[in-house]
Amino acid sequence: MKSSNIYASIKQWKQLGDTIQLWSFRCDSKLCFVLNVVRDADNGGCEGSVLLDDTATFRGEKNAIPNLSVGGFDVIDNIKTRLESVCPLTVSCTDILTLATREAVNFVGGPYWKVLLGRRDGRTASETEANNLPSPFEDIDDLVAKFVAKGLNVKDVVVLSGGHTIGYAQCITFQNRLFNFSGTGKPDPTLDSDLREDLQSRCPNEDGSNSNLAPLDPVTVYKFDNTYYKNLRNNMGLLQSDQTLLTNSSTADMVRIYGMFPSVFARDFGDSMVKMANIGVLTGQDGEIRRNCRVMN
Ligand code: HEM
Numbered sequence: 001m002k003s004s005n006i007y008a009s010i011k012q013w014k015q016l017g018d019t020i021q022l023w024s025f026r027c028d029s030k031l032c033f034v035l036n037v038v039r040d041a042d043n044g045g046c047e048g049s050v051l052l053d054d055t056a057t058f059r060g061e062k063n064a065i066p067n068l069s070v071g072g073f074d075v076i077d078n079i080k081t082r083l084e085s086v087c088p089l090t091v092s093c094t095d096i097l098t099l100a101t102r103e104a105v106n107f108v109g110g111p112y113w114k115v116l117l118g119r120r121d122g123r124t125a126s127e128t129e130a131n132n133l134p135s136p137f138e139d140i141d142d143l144v145a146k147f148v149a150k151g152l153n154v155k156d157v158v159v160l161s162g163g164h165t166i167g168y169a170q171c172i173t174f175q176n177r178l179f180n181f182s183g184t185g186k187p188d189p190t191l192d193s194d195l196r197e198d199l200q201s202r203c204p205n206e207d208g209s210n211s212n213l214a215p216l217d218p219v220t221v222y223k224f225d226n227t228y229y230k231n232l233r234n235n236m237g238l239l240q241s242d243q244t245l246l247t248n249s250s251t252a253d254m255v256r257i258y259g260m261f262p263s264v265f266a267r268d269f270g271d272s273m274v275k276m277a278n279i280g281v282l283t284g285q286d287g288e289i290r291r292n293c294r295v296m297n
């Protein structure tokens with residue numbers, strides 16, 4: 001199948017709605033993290049485990065709390081079906097996901113980078129490990145430690161967090177900042193007051209509002225640009241894990257640079273995405289090429 005056909009499939013996907021295309025992007029990032037956490041078991045990496053459905057022997061990562069709002073699996077299924085019909089057992093689900101991620105970012109105005117191909121699909125998944133993703137409540141030291149544990153560095157933390165230039169988060173992931181921050185009985189003082197009022201009305205202090213949504217970049221929510229970094233400097237980061245990038249002098253400096261120079265952000269984002277998508281990949285005789293992305297062969 002020509003890459004232009006994959007591209008056409010993704011275009012159809014775009015017509016299905018903005019939120020779907022964002023999923024792949026997010027999923028890719030989580031996928032790599034998820035799988036590398038299980039490095040000890042030597043079956044971790046970017047190997048498409050997040051795509052697997054539950055089976056009789058394990059509960060898949062789709063059940064994990066950080067992945068509950070993830071959707072769009074049908075898009076990957078459609079691309080896979082078309083590929084299998086013309087070129088069976090050749091392109092892995094993991095490669096499809098990686099390509100779709102790059103296309104999705106590019107569709108919404110982001111950079112384009114060279115994707116290395118040849119990943120194979122894993123033969124396991126772990127909901128427990130998926131729950132071990134970086135948390136939105138973490139501070140800079142904890143975030144850096146989790147990235148470093150996967151072979152990434154401080155710069156990767158800052159530039160990949162720029163992925164939050166698009167998409168939405170559920171109230172439960174930032175509500176702690178709105179009413180009783182760290183047990184003070186007051187909102188997080190590092191949150192812009194106009195944004196805080198808007199968020200308090202979207203996310204009233206009651207359980208029923210947990211799954212309401214707010215944009216991660218309230219200024220240009222559907223555009224992949226460097227506004228995320230400008231927002232941080234205006235105290236308009238949505239998650240605690242976003243705003244924490246300003247609490248360390250070296251990460252704050254990178255935030256300043258990326259906010260000033262969109263082309264530097266675009267270049268570095270592509271580089272870090274390549275790095276992340278190469279974590280713990282399966283090649284050669286390891287893993288398999290799934291026929292159906294939702295189940296192992
Ligand atoms: C630094 C560690 C990270 C943390 C703590 C984090 C946390 C989160 C959280 C809590 C959400 C909202 C989830 C929900 O409410 O369902 C989210 C959404 C999102 N994240 Fe991250 N994330 C991180 C890194 C990344 C990276 C590396 C990327 C991509 C390069 C990324 C891209 C996205 C996107 C695009 C969304 C929006 C998804 C949607 O609209 O459904 N995140 N993230």
